[in-house]
Amino acid sequence: MSTSTSVHLGAGTGAPATGKPGGGPGSGTARWTASGMLLPFGFFYVLFLLGPLVYTAVAGFFNDSLVKDGTGEWVGTANYAEALASPEFWSSLGHTLWFTVLTTVPLILLALTLALMTDRFSRGKWFFRLAFFAPFMLPSSVISLLFMWIYADQIGLAQGVVKWFGVNAAPSWLGDPDWAMISIAAATVWWTVGFNFVIYLAALQEIPRDVYEAAAIDGAGPWQRLRLVVIPMLGRATTLVAVLQLVASLKVFDQIYMMTNGGPDDATRPSLLYIFQTGFTDGRAGYASTVALLLFVIILLISLVWFALIRRTEKEG
Amino acid sequence: MVRVRGSGHGNLHDRRRFLGAVGSLAAAGALSGCGSPVGQAFTGSAGPPSLLNFWHPFTGGDGAQLDAMQSAYRKENPGVDLKTTTLVWGAPYYTKLTLATLGNRPPQIAITHVSRLPTLAASGLLREISGSELEEHGLTPDRFKKAAFRSAHHDGRLYALPIDTHPFVLYYRTDVAKKAGLLDEAGRLTDVDGPEKFLDALRAAKQATGVWGGSIATVKDPATCWRLFWSLYRQLGADLITDGGRKVVMDVGAAEEALAFIHRMAAEKLIPPGADGDGGAITLLTSGKAGFLMDGEWQLLAVQGAVKDKFDMRTFPRIFRDAPYACAADSHAFILPSAPSEKAQRAGKALEFARSMLDESLLWAKGGHIPAWQSTERSDAYHRLEPQAHYRDAADSAAYDPAAWYSGADSNLYRRFSDVVSSVVGGDTRPGPGAARMRAAIKDLAGMEAPV
The missing domain is CATH 3.40.190.10 (Periplasmic binding protein-like II)
Incomplete structure (x- = not known):
């Protein structure tokens, strides 16, 4: 596309079509243009990402307070020692991982199932595409509000439905430490499954029809076609979905902050909320910086391992 | 093809013009906006x-x-x-x-x-x-x-x-109270002070509604849990912390007694094991599924909007007599x-x-x-205001939160203590271990390095 345009452009103006040095925009100027164009991005990247990251790393060695000017006193690695010895730090990390397991697995399997079923429709596919994707377009506050009403104790829809099925003591969906995280995960799955679904659906439509036909002629039944042809051919989509989903789940904050604020008994408090509470509610900015940096390293490591694992299975496939 | 290029250049020019316009607009906004809150935020001008x-x-x-x-x-x-x-x-x-x-x-x-x-x-x-x-x-x-x-x-x-004192109070449905035989000839609530009397009133109301006696938000509502506990705890005359929150003087026995009373209300199924803080607890009152509601007086307009004049309010009951009357409040x-x-x-x-x-x-x-403004508080206009005037005595017995960097409205202290209260109401924690958990939590908070 780009080649043909440039040829036509050259022909149109009558100028030499070749990219001779000195002819047209010189390579030196081009380099400056490129850097210049990157400059605004670079400026904001340094100002809002690298800068704060460095500041976080530095603040972690001070007993920095949110309610006072300056960085506070140098405390060395005391914040790190406190964080690593704190049961709250480990329990919040555990909740983050539990949430990740509860959401990542169904979000991949369910998205694949829905995409496979939708793909079978020859007419009205747009309706299912819209229906499954629509919740994803809602902001987290709307989802939280919606599900807070659904899960509400005594007056909520979810307890009513369970009672209708004959369960006398309906669980307190967001008030019971054993149920709260599962309830939030279920809401999250309903909310975000559409994104993975769309990726899978697009990948499915990329698979040429003749591959199916060839497999069918070779005597593969529908189940075998799905298992041996379709799923392997969706490998790249699965990698993408799995990695994006893992990172998104490890960063969970919004819906938990709004639906339970980490309660009951801190049973749904993820690491990010722990950072938020120590940093902004308690005003212990130095300690919160330490925890934030630790979480950053942990997410980075988990993502790298996960990515490597998936790449390997993909290659084997 | 030339047309394609031509239109391409046109687009480029349009875009440049557009970006230029946006830029100058932003600059003009920044210059003229020094007086606006946004401009001030950037310049820090007075x-x-x-x-x-x-x-x-x-x-x-x-x-x-x-x-x-x-x-x-x-x-x-x-x-x-x-x-x-x-x-x-x-x-x-x-x-x-x-x-x-x-x-x-x-x-x-x-x-x-x-x-x-x-x-x-x-x-x-x-x-x-x-x-x-x-x-x-x-x-x-x-x-x-x-x-x-x-x-x-x-x-x-x-x-x-x-500007005000806003205490934790008691709402009640007058129709439910009447049916339960809890009103005197003047239509006022009979005596509900003391642990047995208040439980009796809740039992009678439960009979009348057929669902719950009273309602209180214990799910997703740390502040309400704290207010219930603090009212009872202060009525027992106990203190929690001194020295700006650095020293713990908690009376574990009193905490256990307060939690035991909360436990009794829940164990007898007089209050729900978990009513929602986002409107759930109030809805139980307004829909007639509970006769009483323990909440802050600021829900008045919400309750009034739903049930008109079929409700009344009074100070939170005096459950314990170990100290002068107290009810959790803030200003x-x-x-x-x-x-x-x-x-x-x-x-x-x-x-x-x-x-x-x-x-x-x-x-x-x-x-x-x-x-808090005395000329209003003493005015006839305020005294005639109903049901506001029925609980105005609460301001004199306001039990404010103990002073500390981790206490106060929507604080860590609320969160930590309410977890215990909520768990006791839900039937998962007994009063004894609950009080011990509270002590561990307050010790933990007091031992943390203060940011102030």
Whole structure:
């Protein structure tokens, strides 16, 4: 596309079509243009990402307070020692991982199932595409509000439905430490499954029809076609979905902050909320910086391992 | 093909022109916007002297009352450009107020809960209000409710002007109470003071509604859990912390006794094992599934809107007699966050505004709050206000939160203690271990390094 345009452009103006040095925009100027164009991005990247990251790393060695000017006193690695010895730090990390397991697995399997079923429709596919994707377009506050009403104790829809099925003591969906995280995960799955679904659906439509036909002629039944042809051919989509989903789940904050604020008994408090509470509610900015940096390293490591694992299975496939 | 290129260039020119226009617009906005709150945020300038920025966390019914109070001020002071910012109640409100003040861009006047005063004042974020300023604006101590005015001090210095006392109270459905035989000839609730009497009343109400006796939000509502516990605990005469929160003087026995009473209400199924803080507990009352509601008086407009005059209110029952009557309460108060210069502070104008708002206290009382402004609190107009007048005595027995950097409205202390209360109501924790958990939590908080 780009080649043909440039040829036509050259022909149109009558100028030499070749990219001779000195002819047209010189390579030196081009380099400056490129850097210049990157400059605004670079400026904001340094100002809002690298800068704060460095500041976080530095603040972690001070007993920095949110309610006072300056960085506070140098405390060395005391914040790190406190964080690593704190049961709250480990329990919040555990909740983050539990949430990740509860959401990542169904979000991949369910998205694949829905995409496979939708793909079978020859007419009205747009309706299912819209229906499954629509919740994803809602902001987290709307989802939280919606599900807070659904899960509400005594007056909520979810307890009513369970009672209708004959369960006398309906669980307190967001008030019971054993149920709260599962309830939030279920809401999250309903909310975000559409994104993975769309990726899978697009990948499915990329698979040429003749591959199916060839497999069918070779005597593969529908189940075998799905298992041996379709799923392997969706490998790249699965990698993408799995990695994006893992990172998104490890960063969970919004819906938990709004639906339970980490309660009951801190049973749904993820690491990010722990950072938020120590940093902004308690005003212990130095300690919160330490925890934030630790979480950053942990997410980075988990993502790298996960990515490597998936790449390997993909290659084997 | 030439046409393609031509139109391409045209697009480029259009885009350049567009970007240029946007750029110059932004620049013009930045230059002319120095007086606007956005411009001020960038430049940190004091803004024009006519500007008065006011921050508050009131939404819902309180927000509507406050709007009415401000329009009176606006009418009388056309020369003042009053800019009001409403932020969501809770810990983030205080974070924003703190950061704006530290960043030298505080509002001239703001609302705080006095329970948050210790942290704000100890961090040096507030400007002290002097005696001569009080004289000048007619805001002398004798014009305020005593307990509320005392609570506006930190280390003996005055940092705030309280506008109300807002206690934890008892709502009841008059139709349910009548059916349950809990009303006297005058239509007032009979005696519900004392553990047995209150439980009897709840039992009778449960008979009448067929569902629950009373209702209280114990799910997703740390503040309500705290208020219930603190009311009972203070009625037992116990203290929690001293020395600005560094020393724990908790009476574990009293905590266990308070939790035991809460446990009895839940174990007998007189209150739900978990009613929702987001309207669930109130709905049980308004839909007639509970006869009583234990909540703050600020729900008055919400309840009134739903059941009209089929309800009444009174002070939270006196369950224990070990100490003078007490009920958990807090006060909203005006504060002057410290500004970088006198020019930006505009203390005179801010106090004038506070005075004007205090003069409109009757409007504030209509939302449920007990006025701290004595000329309103003693007025016939307020005494005639129903059901507001029925619990006005609570202001004299207000049990304020203990002072610490981790206590106060929507604080860590609320969260930690409410986890226990919520768990006791849900039947998962017994009072004894619950009290032990509270002690461990308060020890933990007191031992943390304070940010102030």
